[in-house]
Amino acid sequence: MNPTSSTVHSRLDLDPDTIAACRAAASDIADDVDRFVRERTTVAVERTITRFLGVDDADEDGTPLPNRLVDTLVDAGRLGDGITTPLVNAMRSLDRSAADVARAVTAGEVDLFTLPELPAHDIRDTAERLTNDAIATIRQTRNTRAERIARSTTHPDPLLYVIVATGNIYEDAVQARTAAIQGADIIAVIRSTGQSLIDYVPYGPTTEGFGGTYATQANFRIVREALDDVGEQLGRYIMLCNYCSGLCMPEIAAMGALERLDMMLNDALYGVLFRDINMQRTLIDQYFSRMINGLAGVILNTGEDNYLTTDDAVEATHTVLTSQFINEQLAFRCGVPPEQLGLGHAMEMDPTLENGFLLELAQAQLVREVFPHHRLKYMPPTRYMTGNILRGLAQDTLFNIIGAWTRQGVQLLGMHTEAMHTPHIADRHIALENAQVVMNNLRDIGDEVVFRPGGLIQKRAQDTLARTAELLEDIRRDGLFDALGRGTFAGVRRLPNAGRGLAGVASRSPDYYNPLETALRRALHLDG
Amino acid sequence: MNPTSSTVHSRLDLDPDTIAACRAAASDIADDVDRFVRERTTVAVERTITRFLGVDDADEDGTPLPNRLVDTLVDAGRLGDGITTPLVNAMRSLDRSAADVARAVTAGEVDLFTLPELPAHDIRDTAERLTNDAIATIRQTRNTRAERIARSTTHPDPLLYVIVATGNIYEDAVQARTAAIQGADIIAVIRSTGQSLIDYVPYGPTTEGFGGTYATQANFRIVREALDDVGEQLGRYIMLCNYCSGLCMPEIAAMGALERLDMMLNDALYGVLFRDINMQRTLIDQYFSRMINGLAGVILNTGEDNYLTTDDAVEATHTVLTSQFINEQLAFRCGVPPEQLGLGHAMEMDPTLENGFLLELAQAQLVREVFPHHRLKYMPPTRYMTGNILRGLAQDTLFNIIGAWTRQGVQLLGMHTEAMHTPHIADRHIALENAQVVMNNLRDIGDEVVFRPGGLIQKRAQDTLARTAELLEDIRRDGLFDALGRGTFAGVRRLPNAGRGLAGVASRSPDYYNPLETALRRALHLDG
Amino acid sequence: MTIHGRTGATPPDLTSVRPYGDTLDDGIMQLSFSLPVPFGDEAREAARRLLLAMGLEDPQIYHAADLGDGYTFVIVYARTRATIDFTSIEVAKVAAPQRSKKEIEALVAERVGRDIVVLGACTGTDAHTVGIDAIMNMKGFDGDKGLEAYRGVAAWNLGAQVPNEELVARAIELDADVLLVSQIVTQKDVHKVNLTELVELLEAEGLRERLLIAAGGPRIGHELALELGFDAGFGPGTRAVQVASWMVDELIARGLVERTPHGRRSS
Amino acid sequence: MTIHGRTGATPPDLTSVRPYGDTLDDGIMQLSFSLPVPFGDEAREAARRLLLAMGLEDPQIYHAADLGDGYTFVIVYARTRATIDFTSIEVAKVAAPQRSKKEIEALVAERVGRDIVVLGACTGTDAHTVGIDAIMNMKGFDGDKGLEAYRGVAAWNLGAQVPNEELVARAIELDADVLLVSQIVTQKDVHKVNLTELVELLEAEGLRERLLIAAGGPRIGHELALELGFDAGFGPGTRAVQVASWMVDELIARGLVERTPHGRRSS
């Protein structure tokens, strides 16, 4: 996947001990979060369990039944127990499927908490069976993907990633197909503004969104089918991407596992910093969500690229690397292997900066060398894009050069119209053509030129790494919550008890039962 | 002017002995041409002399008086004697200026060859005085330029060169000004198609041309004034460029010397290969023309870049370098120093070629290292430009990267609309913006990255140099005329006695007299 | 207005201006667009005819590309015969004089005599705070300090994704003089919907005349803002000092400096 | 004609097709052009009004730049209401069947029985030979041999900058069956002038009906060539084999294979 590996000589002459020290610090930070998370659950986690048990429908107001079910749990003050016991109890007592139980509860015909309680081992037997079915389904989807990919032709990295964002899932599907025909490897369906802040997942196919299209299971399926169809014709497997981050991380991860999404943006820190979501809530959600992604073989993308849209790319690149180290460890705790880890970073310096290209190159290569086995996701210029689409095209050309040069894993293609509108059908075409021509024309530049020893590029990378090590030590000492409170990332300050969704968090009670988590941990070979 | 010099370590690990061998072979080839040229004159050379003596006007049919005068010489079968003696004889006999004599001859009032012949020393005294005045005028113009440049601000190389080509000199002047304001360093006024094949220089301001505007002395003046004016406002000296090549090389060089042009395309081989001009004629013309350019301090550009529009850029790059070695020596014979020598080369590989960028980079750096003190002129993609202006913009971006990387002397900016039309006012703006942003953003890349020792880039350059050395040996053996007859350059075959303009060539008679040439040789410190 | 640089060349007739390719009045325009028709000669011809139907002349297809699945992209050059009278154009501009931060602070001290209360927010589902932060926050933008840094201004930045209702509630609570609203997402004109809704809410609360409202964002201009019922609009590249100058001027001009708290009035 | 890929999405109405930005029939077009007016808000407004005057809706100025000296460049997106009936489009195409070099040679041997004389030239002041060389010369273009390589074809490439008079003279002298004319320079429609002049010369010589004439070049299409009085036109990417196939077909169809030398006839 990439030419540089930890055993290979560093082109940037990076100090392996510093990298190791960073990882050690990040590991401690992640352990801290891990301890915190394991003692808690959230409404989203519990709703996810209902989905795996087969609940997937909405009431006449459009409220999904997983929400209706878990709301009764919350209303009963029993969120800390988890939904599994009462739901399976109802299924067994009434001899009905989870979906039927959910409908009955919604209709007010059944009250989960007044039914007779069956013996614990009975519940557990059923729950574990159902859980194992769910795990099998996920594995099955994963196998299907693997088979399809095995039949698919490939080209040298990076993979080419484009977005569709019309608001209408059918138009999205049309444009996803054309993008695939033009050579895209990955299609991401952008969500409507605001979806990440709603505490449920909309239901059914949707045709009205702003700046994106709602992430719904039906929508996932529509685009998945379109891409499978066009992919068969092209002899290439086209990957589908959507977003977990937000108030429904694990639920969307579950939908993604069922509908064979291949890549998902999954980053609690993004939600905290850019959506003002409560950090406790979203870190707990992320944990469950990433385990699902991990088992589903989904490549998971983090959002550090966004930091440089609000913070300064020249001054603050070390915060990107710092966050990546932490995010890596958090993902490892969820059983996500490096190959599935798409740490995000971006080209976001002012293009009028003298030698800015060299600094961007240094950063891209630094990230590449520090995370040699990861499917890094390299994000295009956005902040300094303007309505001058012709200058924008040049910026994107430079970005594509760096992507090929440093062999990024995924190149999210820049759009020359970035500053003005979500991509039109022709914009993607222009971007894909640019990437293909440029990357082919410079294919082996990374091997054929060498950074001058002790030169600007090496020094810049070494300096960024050193600052990262320092910052990680600070965070190891004070904890991640404290760092977020200080505005360490993206120049944004967030407090542990502020932000959206805190109400949906509960400490696990002694009775808390979540066989899905146990099964996931087992399947992912995670301890305890 | 450029970072690489012969004393500096070669980034391409080129063998200095091979380079020296190339120069030695080229020197012999040039000596051969030199011997040939010195024994001959042409109508254009003689017309040039009349211009320096002050003849500049046209008859009612638009035929310039220099032509009318020299035509009488040809009609009298005395071209081999030169125009100087009869013209000065008439001036002295009639006590009239050269311009007046020309008018009288044109009106049929005077016949140069029936006037009494004054004593030779009388003629020579006057001729030498007038010649010295002409030399003084050229020097004066050169000094004016030097003073203006001394007051001017600069930026790192390459200089940015754009063309205007509306057909209407007044629109050209408008657009030349706007280009200067946008940051252009050099403005070239492209000629109308076909002008290079007419055996006279049109007269007066012109407003009707196809794909370019006629080169006339009045037109030179109009744009020169516009650029001086706007340059004063900007605090920058804006260079003006036009074309000598064609059937009037030395005449246009003379006009350029008088009107303070700063750069001129001056290449007999271009005329031979691309305009089917007779090689004897144009090599003789070139000789005189380049001496004038040399003394005038004009930077002279050669046309090897054009070879790759008809020949294959991957296969035939060594023919470009071969021709450059020869052209260098030919220019040295005319007293043109390296700093005034803008050898042309180009980026002309198919952009869909894998690693094509690396080959282009190798070539650009090769030329840079072989000619370290020359103001190399680097030409943009043209052949593989298409109506797809957005792909074209990417091709031009790559070209600008190489220009900055290898510190070319002059970057002739690519136009994204190259395949379709001569530049519109906005096209230049887009090109200038691209060059400025890209070159600044990658400023020191040439110093900060190193070509992998023994890698594809070094090998390609070394191989091209080796093939050049071989080809130069062949030409040393067989002569330049023979090489042209074999289709060595641009894949085009030309024969010594074919092509346009041969009729205007004559062997110098024992009476041949050309004090201007003598004065130029003296001023340029040329032997013999 | 003088046009320089056309010495010797025919000057443009400013009452009848037409695009300039490389010659005065040639009318040349570059266009690109996609059509939902399969790639091929017919698609090129369709593009050509479309331009003719639009009244363009001499359309030249520079490039056509197959987007796949029955879509074609074209790049075209053509000539328009349309002209515009440039001499008749007048653009509404925010009228305030250029003042420095110091001058503004002095003016507030002298003519207002109390803190001007300014609320900033990025409303609706819009989460783009960089623009409003640039105007409001201490740090400001491009070396120009934000309103928080002004003596005589009490600046409250409510951040992103603020519902209009909440903004109005806070305006009442804090007795605001000025509301600054940022709208960056404009797809399907959602910004117009959001901004119009705010004006309606303020009118419903009887507050509209008692405070100044300004909108800003990359696709917002002064004219659009006026159309939507705002007092001013600020586009890309705006600096806080421009906003401050306008706001003080306008508060004084409208006699809004004498304080009658909204809260009280509306109770 | 079927449009694929719009499963679930509204299919386009091919009788009324409109540009597609990101939603069917949104009519979105990108434009760019320069105006001879000084940079500023008024220039933006002038650009906007010009588009409105052209019948475009909702023009959005994405970018405006100062070109200096009273010129402004703009990049705009806008919507058109114009539509085109795609189902009614028929494009004239060179009709000849696709044949291989071998098949063509066999056809000449069988139906013509002598060498077809073909003259190629780039006429007027145009010096771009690469295109005509690609069609005429042995080497050909992109792996496809040129006419010189065909048995049964006597191909004469006269090269560049050939005056029309000379071409006609050589046609008479060599008793040509086919003239192939290349025109690359098109500024101020000089190609149309050149091509029309050739047709007139041939008519004046009474030769027009006795030979085939085809034009080619990057801005030449079959329809334009027909308009100018040629028998066929060949655009960018043409290969010799296409030209050869057309030429043999057409000579046979027109009964021009029975030889009566022009020279004699016109004498």
Ligand code: B12
């Ligand atoms: C940074 C950014 C983000 C960041 C925002 C972080 C943050 N905290 O603000 C992140 C990564 C989170 C983000 C997310 C999204 N974004 Co965003 N984002 C951008 C980006 C790259 C830059 C915007 C910016 O910061 N500009 C810099 C500031 C200083 O400029 P400004 O906002 O214009 O402000 C100036 C003036 O306009 C004015 N001003 C602005 N507001 C006000 C208010 C007043 C009162 C006054 C006086 C003046 C004023 O003064 C400011 C200083 O001069 C743009 C693309 C671009 N290059 O413009 C896309 C862009 C705005 N995003 C877009 C979209 C669609 C989204 C997403 C929905 C998905 C996506 N495509 O990424 C999400 C969801 C956002 C949501 N719910 O709103 C689209 C909007 C399309 C449209 N026109 O509708 C854009 C154009 C990108 C695109 N082409 O898709 N985004």
Ligand code: B12
């Ligand atoms: C190579 C080239 C040159 C070379 C020509 C060398 C030579 N011996 O041909 C040189 C460097 C000498 C040159 C000079 C000039 N050129 Co020039 N040149 C080009 C260039 C880069 C490529 C043309 C080319 O070779 N194309 C490749 C061939 C294979 O394609 P083609 O010609 O389209 O031919 C194919 C088809 O069209 C068709 N075809 C063509 N002819 C015919 C005929 C028949 C009968 C048939 C059946 C088919 C056919 O079949 C061919 C194979 O598929 C173009 C820009 C571009 N990228 O297109 C400019 C271009 C054509 N040149 C141009 C100009 C203006 C000039 C100059 C006046 C100045 C200048 N700007 O450089 C001079 C003077 C030329 C003159 N007097 O004619 C302009 C023309 C503008 C216009 N539309 O009017 C262009 C577009 C560049 C520009 N934007 O300024 N040029």
Ligand SMILES: Cc1ncc(COP(=O)(O)O)c(C=O)c1O
């Ligand atoms: C990690 C991550 N998650 C999610 C998103 C998108 O989230 P939303 O749908 O809230 O705009 C992004 C966008 O950049 C992201 O980087």
Ligand SMILES: Cc1ncc(COP(=O)(O)O)c(C=O)c1O
């Ligand atoms: C050396 C040289 N001379 C002259 C010209 C232009 O000549 P003409 O005016 O004949 O097109 C060129 C164009 O590329 C050139 O390279």
